[in-house]
Amino acid sequence: MEEFLELRGIHKSFVGVYALRGVDFSIRKGEIHCLVGENGSGKSTLIKIMSGVLAPDSGEISVEGRKVGHLGSGTSIGHGIHVIYQDLSLFPNLSVAENIAISELEAKGRSLIDWREVRGIARAAMDRINVSIDLEERVGDLPIGLQQLVAICRALTSELKLLILDEPTASLTKRDIDSLLAVVRDLQSKGIAVLFVSHKLVEIFAVAERITVLRDGETVGSLPSSELTNEKLIALMTGKTITQTRFQRTAGQGRKLLEVRGLSKRNNFKDVSFDLHAGEIVGITGLIGSGRTELALALFGVSPADSGEILVEGKPRRISSVQDAVKAGIAYVPENRLVQGLIMKQSVGDNVIAAILSRLLSPLRLIDPKKRREKSAQWISSLEIKVSDPAVAVQTLSGGNQQRVVIAKWLASDPKILILDGPTVGIDVMAKHAIHNIIRELAARGLGVLLISDEIPEVANNCSRVLLMRSGKIRSELDAEGVRIEELQRLVEAGQ
Amino acid sequence: MVKKLLRQNESYLGILILFLCVGISVANPSFLTFENISGFLKSYSMVGIMAVGTLFVIILGGPADVSFTAIAQAVEYAIVVMTLKWGGNIYVALLAAAVMGAIMGLANGFIIHYFRLPTIIVTIATFNIYFGMMYVITRGKLINNIHPLLKSFGNVLLFPATSKIGGTYGLSLHPLLWLAALLLGWFILRRTFLGRSICAIGGNETAAERIGIRTLWTRVFVFGFVGLLSGVAGVVHVSIVQSVVPNIIVGKELEVIAAVVIGGASVFGGRGTLTGTFLGVLLFAILNNGLTLLTVSSYWYNVAIGVVITAAITISAYQQQRQARRRVNVKVEGERA
Numbered sequence: 001m002e003e004f005l006e007l008r009g010i011h012k013s014f015v016g017v018y019a020l021r022g023v024d025f026s027i028r029k030g031e032i033h034c035l036v037g038e039n040g041s042g043k044s045t046l047i048k049i050m051s052g053v054l055a056p057d058s059g060e061i062s063v064e065g066r067k068v069g070h071l072g073s074g075t076s077i078g079h080g081i082h083v084i085y086q087d088l089s090l091f092p093n094l095s096v097a098e099n100i101a102i103s104e105l106e107a108k109g110r111s112l113i114d115w116r117e118v119r120g121i122a123r124a125a126m127d128r129i130n131v132s133i134d135l136e137e138r139v140g141d142l143p144i145g146l147q148q149l150v151a152i153c154r155a156l157t158s159e160l161k162l163l164i165l166d167e168p169t170a171s172l173t174k175r176d177i178d179s180l181l182a183v184v185r186d187l188q189s190k191g192i193a194v195l196f197v198s199h200k201l202v203e204i205f206a207v208a209e210r211i212t213v214l215r216d217g218e219t220v221g222s223l224p225s226s227e228l229t230n231e232k233l234i235a236l237m238t239g240k241t242i243t244q245t246r247f248q249r250t251a252g253q254g255r256k257l258l259e260v261r262g263l264s265k266r267n268n269f270k271d272v273s274f275d276l277h278a279g280e281i282v283g284i285t286g287l288i289g290s291g292r293t294e295l296a297l298a299l300f301g302v303s304p305a306d307s308g309e310i311l312v313e314g315k316p317r318r319i320s321s322v323q324d325a326v327k328a329g330i331a332y333v334p335e336n337r338l339v340q341g342l343i344m345k346q347s348v349g350d351n352v353i354a355a356i357l358s359r360l361l362s363p364l365r366l367i368d369p370k371k372r373r374e375k376s377a378q379w380i381s382s383l384e385i386k387v388s389d390p391a392v393a394v395q396t397l398s399g400g401n402q403q404r405v406v407i408a409k410w411l412a413s414d415p416k417i418l419i420l421d422g423p424t425v426g427i428d429v430m431a432k433h434a435i436h437n438i439i440r441e442l443a444a445r446g447l448g449v450l451l452i453s454d455e456i457p458e459v460a461n462n463c464s465r466v467l468l469m470r471s472g473k474i475r476s477e478l479d480a481e482g483v484r485i486e487e488l489q490r491l492v493e494a495g496q
Numbered sequence: 497m498v499k500k501l502l503r504q505n506e507s508y509l510g511i512l513i514l515f516l517c518v519g520i521s522v523a524n525p526s527f528l529t530f531e532n533i534s535g536f537l538k539s540y541s542m543v544g545i546m547a548v549g550t551l552f553v554i555i556l557g558g559p560a561d562v563s564f565t566a567i568a569q570a571v572e573y574a575i576v577v578m579t580l581k582w583g584g585n586i587y588v589a590l591l592a593a594a595v596m597g598a599i600m601g602l603a604n605g606f607i608i609h610y611f612r613l614p615t616i617i618v619t620i621a622t623f624n625i626y627f628g629m630m631y632v633i634t635r636g637k638l639i640n641n642i643h644p645l646l647k648s649f650g651n652v653l654l655f656p657a658t659s660k661i662g663g664t665y666g667l668s669l670h671p672l673l674w675l676a677a678l679l680l681g682w683f684i685l686r687r688t689f690l691g692r693s694i695c696a697i698g699g700n701e702t703a704a705e706r707i708g709i710r711t712l713w714t715r716v717f718v719f720g721f722v723g724l725l726s727g728v729a730g731v732v733h734v735s736i737v738q739s740v741v742p743n744i745i746v747g748k749e750l751e752v753i754a755a756v757v758i759g760g761a762s763v764f765g766g767r768g769t770l771t772g773t774f775l776g777v778l779l780f781a782i783l784n785n786g787l788t789l790l791t792v793s794s795y796w797y798n799v800a801i802g803v804v805i806t807a808a809i810t811i812s813a814y815q816q817q818r819q820a821r822r823r824v825n826v827k828v829e830g831e832r833a
Binding site: 085087088089090091092093094098102103105106107110111112113266267268269270289291471472473 | 687688691692702706707708766827829
């Protein structure tokens, strides 16, 4: 097949720092290709060069065999190259029709608006990929999956030869991803090349014909996806071999921390019962809309359950507000916050005690400096955080030590039960690995952890037990030790 | 159709206004007379014209421009002085007012865009510059005898009639200028690419830039347009009150912004309609007029406005909460949604 776009020896640096060091990249007509790499590997710089937002310092670019100089923003679109960024570049306040047609209207230099023309452009674009969305609906009211299709329709309004999708699957459900992939295959059959930029690895194998891996601004490989395994890909991306180990529960059953009995909430979940012991990591998995997040929010008192019982350490607790949950020793960490909770510019000591300030007050309700020193010193030594002085800013610490600070912060607040909702959504392989280690260590120190995630390998590898939710109910409880990832995946998707 | 109508803020505002009208007419039948209605429309046409401009700024990106009253004030004074000195006619006066206002507004637009500064801070600064300069130049002098050309423009009456106590009344030209501003605003917002660009920038500025929408030009246009309308509003005002006090318009900005927000414009940008803006101003006009007709002290007017604003925002917040509570998150097996 013929190459559509070819980049050779692309160099790009920003104020003396290399982003790309001689990258070679090519994509054929009608090819589905993936570009992967960790954060900072140069992926976004490379996309920006293809889309003409940035000019390379040196290197050659050719489109359909002909050398072009630098692709300007306009020329790149002129060659039929369109990028759909992760944020989709949609206007939530405007209608579907207008969102699709607006760039075409701009390109045609229209100064007056003919609404029939707007609808016509939108309808034609939707017809090309056989989707139909209400033209008058406000885009902000659409689910994210349909918004993705609106963005693709917009790219289809002008001549499209290469569609670059930047991190398209980060916030999509499994079903959305499937319909997106169907559209992508449809585009391929029309001779349109599609480039996925992603670090969610599972989907990559499903569609790509070829995978190009970037690391530290260099191409480390461009291989047919059939020659790659997950492990090999991670090794290429990180330059290290990460050995995925399964979570081993510390010997002996810990005491029972949490008992949930017949918990129900209308339109959310029904008759949910399970136990959680100290030192356990229990995974809750299911698709978006299975009730998994809703259950977590009820346990944390954000949207309390209608009926059922919650027992913490054997005592029945009424949890009707977040305050109730905190008093009962339950902590909830939403997406990504496990790491983002650190204030990088502040000292290690202050970060450690950030969540427990109310316990360090003097009788005058001011922060007692002595208690503050003692508490932070206690946790720094108990977690062996290597720091000369607690006053040092967290950002000067090594990654591993920063992780210890996170752990110290959560342990200091003394929760018994930690609910983690999607702790590794949208982050890259190494960071994910680090977070898994944090979670395991928290459990090893006697916490009961509920890990909510739709990433099957994550729950399978890090949990002692897995609760599978579908349509608001717990369908099965599996011992993670024996279960195979493929089987779990199949169970989750069953009955869709 | 009914469902869609009920989702719109304008419908609620319309119903509220209808109830108010019925209530006031019951208490005082002279409310629903041509004389009274044309009266309050006239006295609120300045606010109405300025509200059109404010709607544009709010759609463009939320936090409002607060300098427009200072622009209207400065232009009003300048036009009074210039007509006294050089005479001319009302068309030239209106044109001059529009141009002066537009220039002051454009200055806002350039500063805000080039230095990427928040609208509210820049316009607080220029408010003080425009208003302060006027004071420096005029030393705050009051002018009672304005040029007859402004007076006679203010006195034109369509459909004149004589009232019971012998005065003449009728529809003055001011509400027509308000209507013209509304129509112009509607045309720009709905039927031009520029207007759609304003909405697009208000919705997602980065995306607008990526598509190739000229955000600089659009922003500068909006602030120029606000200035232009403010200049015209200044002339409208002086032709109604027929004298100029240098701080009479200043202070109205919060009422104008409130009217636009009551009319359903989102303070986060991107959303707002001219119908809503018109109804918002109309609500304030009727409230003010109703209080007078019910012989309630005009001091209560601000309290009434405050109550309406508080009620409006709490009701819409309550509705959102209720919607969120009713939303079906999960289709639970064996449960009817």
